[in-house]
């Protein structure tokens with residue numbers, strides 16, 4: 541499966557396009573802003589996006605979902621149900637950040653964790669990783685060892701836990717139980733900033749020191 545990212549919007553959140561090269565079937569993860577730019581990027585790849593996924597419901601990861609979904613012909617939007625409350629306040633939250641209003645996407649299918657989502661002949665496993673938000677999920681491509689972590693884990697940092705529904709002990713439990721149990725060579729493809737690996741973060745991420753010693 542191919543993975544490419546495009547940072548979008550005021551928060552430079554990574555939108556990730558994943559596709560199976562043989563069939564051209566694709567999913568788009570975290571359509572966070574700049575719908576016109578996202579759609580032309582996707583069209584230039586010549587892939588067929590079959591679903592929009594979100595790692596969580598924050599505005600920098602979902603704000604373009606409605607417009608991208610409509611432009612690509614009404615494809616479904618999937619996210620964990622525990623972040624539905626964040627969609628309901630999307631317009632208000634954007635206003636607080638001084639951003640233009642946006643209609644939230646319709647949540648067509650709620651994820652719960654542990655589902656497997658097909659992408660052509662490949663597949664993504666959904667891991668529920670609450671802490672940054674209650675409905676945060678990560679998407680794992682087990683065949684290649686790639687993990688889309690959203691705002692759970694970044695190169696050298698972790699997601700903030702001071703937003704509504706966030707909880708620091710829960711975030712560190714998610715990292716310990718769902719991420720650090722994967723092979724060390726697993727690529728971490730985060731919601732902001734550059735890619736890394738589990739081994740690199742075990743060695744260098746100061747936020748993980750406490751849980752690695754425990």
Ligand SMILES: [Zn+2]
Pocket residue numbers: 596598672691
């Ligand atoms: Zn977030």
Ligand SMILES: [Zn+2]
Pocket residue numbers: 551553598600601691731732
């Ligand atoms: Zn974010």
